[in-house]
Amino acid sequence: MNFLQITLKDLLLLSRDRRTLFVLIALPLAFIAIIGSSTGQLFSQAEAARKYKVGIVDADKTELSGQLVEALQLVKGLEAESYPTKKAARQALAEDKIHVLVHIGPKYHTLVEELEVIDIVRPEGGRLQGNVKALDVAVEAGPFLANASNLLEIVVLSITVKTISPTVLEKNAKLKRQIELAALKSRTTPTETETEELPDFLKNKPDPPSINVVVYQTVVPGYTVMFVFFIMSFMARSFIGEHDMGTLNRLRLAPISRPGMMIGKTIPFFIISLVQTSLLFLAGKLLFGMDWGHTPWMLLPVMFCTSTAATALGLLVASLVRTEAQVTAYGNFLVLTMAGISGCMMPRSWQPEFMQKLGLVTPHAWALIAYDQILNRPEPDLSVVLHCCGTMLAFAAGYFAIGWWRSRGID
Template sequence: MSIGTLAGKDLRLLRRDARSAVILFVMPLLFVAVLGMAVGEGFGQKPDDRIRISILNLDQGLPPNPGPFPNRAWSEIFLDDLSNTADLRIELIPTREEAEAMVRQGKRSCVLILEPEFSVRLHACSFLSKTDPPELPPLNPLYRDGVNVNELGLTILKDPTQQVAASIIEQAAQVTMLRVVIPWMIGKAFERVGDEKFMARMAEDIPLMKLVPGSVRKELGPGVQKGIAKLFDRYNFTAKTWAGLTKSEPRPGNQGSYSPYVSQDGSGLLKRGALRYQILVPAYTVMFAFFLVLTVGWLFVAERRQGTLIRLRAAPIYRGEILLGKMIPCLVIAVFQGFFLLLAGKILFGMSWGTQPWGLIPVVLSTAFAAVGMSMLIAGLARTETQVAVYGTLLVLVLAGISGSMMPRDLMPEEMKSFSYITPHAWALDAYSQLLVNPIPAWNVIGLSCGVLCLFAFGFMMLAWWRIQLD
């Protein structure tokens, strides 16, 4: 009965403390809202040193009866070659409207658009003046600066404010286009060397060739082709691919360099639904859970100043009952704060609770235990409200900075990441990350994190039992 009475009394006192309510419930939401509007869509993501090339593929494939080569759309060959280029990664944009908006808003320096007729136009590229079949007029895309990409149905949308970055991406596309187009054009031209039409043309230009019987000219043609191939034996002019032309080892397309574009910027003034809230909300939920040290510290200091603790010690109540009676309301506040901030994150900022939202319950509870344990310890060390404010605020801010609550841990050096595990915050953030960011949560990580948080709570409580003086 005495424990329940003490807990009810302290809970009523805490409910009337407007100062604590602002710190525990209002301030974290203000921090999250301000940072959510201020940071970019890449917040919290580990920087990728590779150059990102954004591509919209609208290609509708090869023309009818394209022949034995290639056996797939030219857009696929282009993307495979581009993905093989070192330090490049391919981002696939879903729609033209989104591509235009990204460039217009400065989110991308440029976007490459493979138009619907890309494969048809590239398939028509030839050095020849006439092609078979005749319904495909030959197209020569080569000009002074390389390949005229507009002729091939490759549109490059550029942001005029990011000319340097756009030029780098355009040059990468130019090099890839040369590697795709040149072997194809050479291969088609070399196939014509020595065929009947070629030898007939030779007879028109070389009078003595008219004296050679047609059957001999038919056998002479392949010999001419073989002779040229032997003369330039470092190359295979019939290969039609860059690796085949240069007789080098072909490399498969690097599918790991492909990634679909997913908008992470949210909507509205608060950018509701943005990925950043999956990081910001749990980070500040954990950080402000430990601001409970101020509330608990002020509560103990006020009771010492008013002489309440001395009167409790004179009553027939054990020391453990007094401490438990004071710990229970603090735990209730901490648990309520955790669930309140997650609910507010969903309603105000459109954050997702992940694929297994029930897993948040043990994380909130174990984090609350650790926060209450640390709060009781600070209450045992501090003797005045000033000491509570100084010790508590300094400790909370330092631990938040070390743990990654203020700055995402993915942006920290590896040594700092390892060092951050001296804080309970880091373990709580690991568990939240698994549940809120990872589509398939690793339950072993979540279980370990909750267990370590409970060990922190037990350790803090043991120290608090030793340090707290109820007089």
């Protein structure tokens, strides 16, 4: 008897347990769908929350003040809303409906008309003195941005100077004409020939992926790695079942070495792990629009090494446990703990530096680093991927060696 016969026998037995095989695929797929959709919605809300809500009160009601209001509304990072009175805007500020209040006073247009060119060229001096209050414009920040009120005043001053510059330049027709000619001369539109000479990545720059696709680039590999290591529980239960039925004792009497027997018992679960990983990544692409990166072939060695580490760890756990209760306790503890510290449940970049370093004691973290290189980097670093694969194989060798040594004590 050789290890291939043991492998074929175990594959036949495992293929009959279709419910277990279904759970290995359906459970992580359900987690990926739920976590991915929830996280995508959270990120979408976070993107919207990054905009500062500005309440604008235009007490001047002139063309100049209207231009300032329009300029504030066009700023991408601001969500501007007009209020009829300062009292109404302050009420909204107190209720945290807005983060900033900008009040354009009735003297705004008069004060703008009094400005000279030097005042807008050097706004930190002259009549403005670097303060928007000199134009009867008041900026009030709510508690959300209380510490950034000075910065907000500078931003509003910058936008104000930009909108009033054409009006102030009207006082010096010659200077205005020179500026217009200079602007016209510097305004260049790429010709057809110039466009052809542009690099391909500039000519055909792809649209940025949606936030949901970006989420699944992290969620799919993270939870795939986590559930790949659930194979250890199934391996341990299989070993206990064969031990209770006396199959392991009969295998010891067969003409096969202990390492050969261990390899033969491990390969079926390794194959299942590879199929599980492949199906989850395929589902990620077909169901969630996941991108496999610019070099999809690099996923194959990472999948191989991750499954190798998972099945080797399963062999180690199988050599340690003796009962179903121990499988549940030890298996779940190891799976959840290692997944938590490695970054399977949340992006590694979100973890504190200490946790990122601590996670490196698990093969999970190295798998995630490799997947991140392949899926999220425009030009993956092959040396990083190979280093991660080598580290996972080292973990696998260590787990297998300890599992083989421990298996000598199994009766």
